[in-house]
Amino acid sequence: MQAVTPFHIAIPVHNLDECRTFYRDLLNCEEGRSSDHWVDFNLFGHQLVIHYKPKTEAESLHINPVDGKNVPVPHYGVVLPWNVFESLSQELKDKGVQFVIEPYVRFEGLTGEQATMFFLDPAGNALEFKAFKDMEQLFAK
Numbered sequence: 001m002q003a004v005t006p007f008h009i010a011i012p013v014h015n016l017d018e019c020r021t022f023y024r025d026l027l028n029c030e031e032g033r034s035s036d037h038w039v040d041f042n043l044f045g046h047q048l049v050i051h052y053k054p055k056t057e058a059e060s061l062h063i064n065p066v067d068g069k070n071v072p073v074p075h076y077g078v079v080l081p082w083n084v085f086e087s088l089s090q091e092l093k094d095k096g097v098q099f100v101i102e103p104y105v106r107f108e109g110l111t112g113e114q115a116t117m118f119f120l121d122p123a124g125n126a127l128e129f130k131a132f133k134d135m136e137q138l139f140a141k
Helices: 016-026 082-094
Strands: 008-013 030-034 038-043 046-052 062-066 069-073 075-079 099-106 114-120 126-132
Touching: 008 016, 016 030, 016 038, 016 046, 069 075, 069 099, 069 114, 069 126, 082 099, 082 114, 082 126
Parallel strands: 008 046, 075 126
Antiparallel strands: 030 038, 038 046, 062 069, 099 114, 114 126
């Protein structure tokens, strides 16, 4: 596997202050540059930018079934080392995060075995954090 370079993702949020607190205090993301309309964060070495967008009529959360669970689409997140995933999932449980999908091991004993969890930010953006038992299986078929 080649060395991974940081990705950049920009997402809409309807309450900049509430989401700034979520990413900074709940996920412990270091805050970078900002303005009245956007904030940069270091999300596990990747650049996440939250951009203010006025709230519109709420869309229903779309789901796709995966491993017997209803996975929210779209979603984004980070693949973490197993021990970091375990620490983060426990920290989020301790902070009272409401999970869309509680942390669990998916495809146990199969190719691509992974721990995963899903939850929403205050703007309704779905996040997935995961970890592979064997990182060499990240793209395995």
